[in-house]
Amino acid sequence: MIEITHLTKKYAGHAVVDDVSFTCRPGTVTGFLGPNGSGKSTTLRMLCGLTPPTAGSATLLGGRYRDLPNPARRVGVLLDASAQHGGRTGREVLTLATLTTGVPRRRVAELFAQVGLDDPAARKRVRAYSLGMRQRLGLAVALLGEPEMLILDEPANGLDPEGIAWMRTLLRGFADRGGTVLLSSHLLGEVQAIADQIVLIHNGRVVEQGNTADLIAGGRSLEDLFLARTGGQS
Numbered sequence: 001m002i003e004i005t006h007l008t009k010k011y012a013g014h015a016v017v018d019d020v021s022f023t024c025r026p027g028t029v030t031g032f033l034g035p036n037g038s039g040k041s042t043t044l045r046m047l048c049g050l051t052p053p054t055a056g057s058a059t060l061l062g063g064r065y066r067d068l069p070n071p072a073r074r075v076g077v078l079l080d081a082s083a084q085h086g087g088r089t090g091r092e093v094l095t096l097a098t099l100t101t102g103v104p105r106r107r108v109a110e111l112f113a114q115v116g117l118d119d120p121a122a123r124k125r126v127r128a129y130s131l132g133m134r135q136r137l138g139l140a141v142a143l144l145g146e147p148e149m150l151i152l153d154e155p156a157n158g159l160d161p162e163g164i165a166w167m168r169t170l171l172r173g174f175a176d177r178g179g180t181v182l183l184s185s186h187l188l189g190e191v192q193a194i195a196d197q198i199v200l201i202h203n204g205r206v207v208e209q210g211n212t213a214d215l216i217a218g219g220r221s222l223e224d225l226f227l228a229r230t231g232g233q234s
């Protein structure tokens with residue numbers, strides 16, 4: 001379970017995340033939507049202990065991320081696909097991650113197969129990766145510890161159509177096996193296809209939230225809703 005309660009972040013007195021509250025339950029995918037600069041990444045960073053909140057709280061699995069003893073074994077996080085060291089090969093990145101998390105090394109080959117990176121790709125330096133390849137590697141790192149929760153910031157960014165379809169299957173399957181998924185995205189059609197629940201923010205505030213099926217009832221698309229609630233900016 002993820003619980004975000006009255007979460008607020010101010011920079012220079014200005015709230016970029018403003019009194020945001022929502023919960024994500026096991027077995028569900030939550031689509032976290034909003035225009036550029038609306039506060040999605042800042043919210044996810046607070047949830048993962050990378051940015052301190054000004055007020056409110058963000059907890060997962062009953063506590064703060066930073067208090068989990070070996071967080072990678074419980075929560076898979078992909079906030080920035082370009083965060084990996086460019087001079088390392090993909091295989092080195094994953095192997096190092098097995099050492100820091102205590103995951104058996106045999107998982108490396110399994111994960112490369114799972115995320116669709118072949119052997120030549122695994123041997124390439126990350127600086128030579130396309131954005132889509134970085135996303136796949138980032139997902140491999142997130143999945144490494146067989147977590148029960150995934151927190152992903154725009155994971156489909158840079159993926160080709162096959163990659164987007166693959167990710168849809170992967171995330172839906174993860175949730176259907178009881179996992180909790182929270183992802184931000186600008187791909188409204190994709191989110192509509194996989195998310196059980198939508199949280200839409202604009203200027204740091206929640207402007208709509210609820211079950212996807214309810215929100216798009218009556219033939220309205222998620223894009224229609226998004227544009228109506230955010231004044232046309234996508």
Ligand SMILES: Nc1ncnc2c1ncn2[C@@H]1O[C@H](COP(=O)(O)OP(=O)(O)OP(=O)(O)O)[C@@H](O)[C@H]1O
Nearest residue numbers: 011012016017034035036037038039040041042043
């Ligand atoms: N360290 C910081 N100092 C000052 N302002 C910041 C900082 N980090 C983020 N912001 C501001 O907070 C606001 C929200 O940014 P955030 O990255 O959370 O938005 P986002 O919804 O993830 O956007 P995008 O869809 O473009 O990724 C933006 O106006 C941004 O400039």
